[in-house]
Amino acid sequence: MSTVAVRSASLPPAIPGLVRRFRQPKKNIPQTKQDRDFVLQAVREYAEQTKLVPPVPIDELQVHTDKIMALNGIEKIYRDYTGVLLANETWRESLATVPFEKRLLLMPKCLRIESKCPAPFDEFGLLCKQCGLCSIQDFQNEAEKLGYAVLVAEGSAIVMSLIQTGKIEAIVGISCLPVLERTFPYVEAAAIPAVAVPLLQDDxxxxxxxxDWVWDYIHLTSEDKTRRLNLNDLHEEVKTWFTPEALEALLGKPSCQTEQIARERLGRAGKRWRPFLTIAAYQALREDPEAPISDDLKLAAISVEAFHKASLIHDDIEDNDAERYGEPTLHSEYGIPVALNVGDLLIGEGYRLLAEMKCASHIRSACLKVAAEGQRELCRGQGAELLWNNHPVALSNTQVLEIFRSKTAPAFEVALKIGAAMAGQLEETAEALHSYSENLGxxxxxxxxxxxxxDDSAADNNVSIRxxxxxxxxxxxxxxEVKEIMEALWNGQANTLPDKPTIRRWxxxxxxxDKSTLMLETYKEAAIxxxxxxxxxxxxxxxxxxxxxIFNELEIKGWCREFEQKNANPELREQAAKAAEHLVPNAAAVA
Structure with missing residues (x-):
């Protein structure tokens, strides 16, 4: 038996994916969330470059849609879907300027689970009973709290009547592609901001x-001064702080070989999500989100990355991993004693950077406390896993989630709270940032x-239990047989270890x-x-x-090989760009 008690994590509040079966999208909708997010990102980048002025006539919209698809290798079957997303983006800034109390949220009754829904209907549509079985309740409650008018009904007549009263100046809708196609002329004629998130089925x-897309549009407002802040540029700027030259300018020259090794590990390739989160939180809470970033903020962000890199060094030792990011781990290269010491040095360096910031003393104190609390919680989570490794037993999925909560979420929480502390608003945001970080982590x-x-490229392609x-x-x-093998694997009794392709197939x-993917979306939604x-x-x-x-940039290697290869090939992308040049005048200027 295991000597460690792993308490069960609590799942977030009921979310549709957990109470209904997974439904495959219709064929003319990208089949995975990853692919749909890819299309949306491509559309947003194009809309930002071209600055289309709404309402865009349908024929012009189709021309631009074809260009987006050609530039990004999007399949022709998704043309209508891509066009809807582009129409939405042309209205995005206009929607942001309309007060919430002048907006209508329009939802279809088919979002409910028909066989279980207790809601009656009146002449205006469905009257939600707040049973929690579907997403209608959540959308309605949040929208009404903001000031929206909300309807759960189909048909353009009632919507046009509301528009004509002058009380509704913008619409956020959810609908299937066939309905959106039929209603496009009405929306274009009314010339009011209207966005519609496509349903994944039309039956x-x-x-x-x-x-998450619906949530984004519901909350879109011009009061959010960060909505034009380019997160890609911000992320790239953060990465520049970790070049050898930038680190030396901020931290000084390393004074010994141990410090040189630590500095080199700090600057090695990584996603830099945690320092990015620190800066993002600060930018969101400061008066001018686009103002220059001070050296104090850079030191705070670098300290967060130092804590993270230290945890990776220690984690690699504890897991006996020979590689990370395709390169030898520190203990493989220098031995365990040196690696332990370098990890400890990076922790000390993180605290030193926070302590030497020139900000007000109460802000420094708050940052140091946040870092210490996060370090403590991370060690507790890692400790639970290490003790479990001594006497492995099968863990339920909720027990695994609890380990995730303890060992991954604290790093995100530290990053966000240090940013909030630097902006002087930690107390006001601490509770929300804690919940957000847990679900995000x-x-x-x-x-x-x-x-x-x-990832089949790792040195060891077999799956070890963790x-x-x-x-x-x-x-x-x-x-x-699959269940028998997995039971033996979990209990440390397997004679052979299955390889990754086999586990993927199983x-x-x-x-x-599919269940893991649903849980991923569930926790993303819970963070929101x-x-x-x-x-x-x-x-x-x-x-x-x-x-x-964060989640648009992550990749699942090996699961969608054909899609990845097609979009990662620079020659194919260049050919697509050239082929698309004839679709829009001056295409080269916006490609």
Whole structure:
């Protein structure tokens, strides 16, 4: 038996993905959330470059849609879908300027679970009973709290009547592609800001939608001064602080070989999400989100990365990993004693940087306390996993999630809270940032599990047992021989270790992969929900966008090889760009 008690994590509040079966999108909708997010990002980048002025006539919209598809290798079957997203983006800035109380949220009744929905209808549509079985309740409650008028009904007549009263100046809608196609002329004629998130099915029963997209449009407001802040540029700027020259300018020259090794590890390749989060939180809470970033802020961000790199060095030792990011781990290169010492040095360096900031003493104190509390919680989570390793037993998926909460979420929380502390608003935001970080951290670790399992390039392609959501779900859902092998693997009794392609195949066949994907979306949505009580538009808006930024850039290697190869090939992308030049005048200027 295991000597460590791993308490079960609590799942977020009921979310549609957890109470209904997974539904495959219709064929003319990109089949995975990753692919849909890719299309949306491509559309947004194009809309930002071209500055289309709405309302855009349908024929012109189709020309621009064709160009986007050609530039990004988007399949022709997704033309209508891509066009809807482009139409939305042309109205985005206009929608942001309309007060919430002048907006209508229009939802279809088919979002409900028809066989279980207790809601009656009146002449205006469905009267939600707040049963919690579908997303209608959440959308309605949040929209009404903001001041929206809300309708759960179909048909353009009632909408046009509301528009004609002058009380409604913008619409946020959810609908299927056929309905959107029929209503486009009405919206174009009315010339009012209107965005519509496409349903993933069009069979009018138990339909689903990308919840985070709806949430984004519901909350879009010009009061959010960060909405024009380019997160890609901000992320790239943060990365420049970790070049050898930049680190030396901020931290001084290393004074010994140990410090040189630590500095080199700090500057090695990484995603830099944690320092990015520190700066993002600060930018959201400062008066001018686009003002220059001070050296104090840079030191705070670098300290967060120092803590993170130290945890990776120690984690590699504890897991006996020979490689990270395709390169030898520090202990493989220098031995365990040196690696332990360098990790400890980086922790000390992180605290030194915070202590030497020139900001007010109470801000320094708050940052140091946040870092210490996060370090303590991270060690508790890692300790639970290490003690479990001594006497492995099968873990349920909720127990795995609890380990994720303890060992991954604290780093995100430290990053965000240090940014809030630097802006002088930690006390006002601490509770929301805690909840947001927990859900973001769990979602990130689930995605990391999927990413790791899809990476066949590692030195060891066999799967070793560790707290993994895919492996936990595969043990629970596997049948026959698969279940027997997973039980033996979890209990440390397996004679041979299956390789990653085998685990991937089992996960797909058993539904463990689909379930993991649903859980990923659940925790992303829960992170967004945690911002409901935040009354700071900048923070709400930016943190919602941060989720999209982080998860759009992550890749699941090996699961979607054909899609990845097509879009990663620079020659194919260049050919597509040239082929698209004839579609729009002056295409070269916006390509």
């Amino acid at each position: 009018c029963i138990d339909t689903t939608v990308d919840v 769990i979602a990130y670790q689930i995605r990391d599990d999927l990413d790791d399992l899809g 707290p993994s959501i895919i492996l936990a779900l595969l043990r629970e859902r596997g049948k026959g 996960a797909e066949e058993s539904g463990a992969y 929900r945690s911002l409901q009580e935040v009354e700071l538009p900048n923070l709400k808006g930016l943190l919602r966008r941060v989720i999209g930024k």
